Amino acid sequence: MERVRLAAREQPGRTERDTDMRGFLPLALVVGVLAAVSVAAGGPAAAPNGITPIHGYQDWKVIAPSYRPDKDHIRLIYGNDVAARAMESGTRPFPDGTVLVKVAWSTRKNPSFPAAVEPGKFAQVEFMIKDGKKYAATGGWGFARFLGPELKPYGDAPTFVQECFGCHLPVKDNDFVFTSLARSPR
């Protein structure tokens, strides 16, 4: 997937200012073709900013559940060890190496107990990866979203992260993170 990231962000001979529409279409095609080749080769498809799905987060600690009636989603927010420690201690900004994972399922009523709303079909997984230098343009966070069981990358171009970042701006004072640790008596 490194090839995809290079193609999208560090194409030789281009500068950051060279983002007019003449250059956009060929660049998008290159990214698309490389992503398709990657999928055909059996690897997971990368988001347009080069981030690929992280595996094994199901064994990480859960920071909190959430429910989104507007999306009909029920969610779990996992954190790696760096994230879990920062959540526990309240450390802000989150250290480089923090990874947060938000998994969403469509909801269903428990077949034997309809009052309980529980996970139905897997809907999407989103990642926030903290690297202050690499992702300086978006608050130090690398964003990615993958849709459905096939983990289809969300977004058509690297600029898709502006949508993610824009939504997270209201929680700038919490280092752009909405989730807080769901505490229960220890």
Place this chain on the structure above:
Amino acid sequence: MERVRLAAREQPGRTERDTDMRGFLPLALVVGVLAAVSVAAGGPAAAPNGITPIHGYQDWKVIAPSYRPDKDHIRLIYGNDVAARAMESGTRPFPDGTVLVKVAWSTRKNPSFPAAVEPGKFAQVEFMIKDGKKYAATGGWGFARFLGPELKPYGDAPTFVQECFGCHLPVKDNDFVFTSLARSPR
């Protein structure tokens, strides 16, 4: 807490049939006094069936989230390693040693993103402990519920478990467990 359990369930000179109201009040007083002494001594109060709160489950795997609009609760169901393996493999009945923990918070809207419903105040924690011999009368499961940050035991007498068990009867075919594993692509 062993003393409490003995007082409630194995009081010398009493048989299981000797449960008329003449005996109930003094027995309840003994249980109450012993529980109060235990709390004053710093230990957690036991449920009327002798089960005390389990600590450290926050480090266990999460089996699933759930949402209960009727109770205004958002919940996490944790499982110990035995539970997590049985959930993953679909093993039923659950092996002795299985522990499931259901933590409930009242809900709140995220202050910066009201569309998201998230945990507010801690409401209660419930335990299901599998021991086919010890809890044979209730499907092999020991039930307990503790309310609020002070973990006040739910139930006034050991018979409180009939309420738990009665509610779980519709899922007898799933070894009396409502929760199923929330799966996401690995």
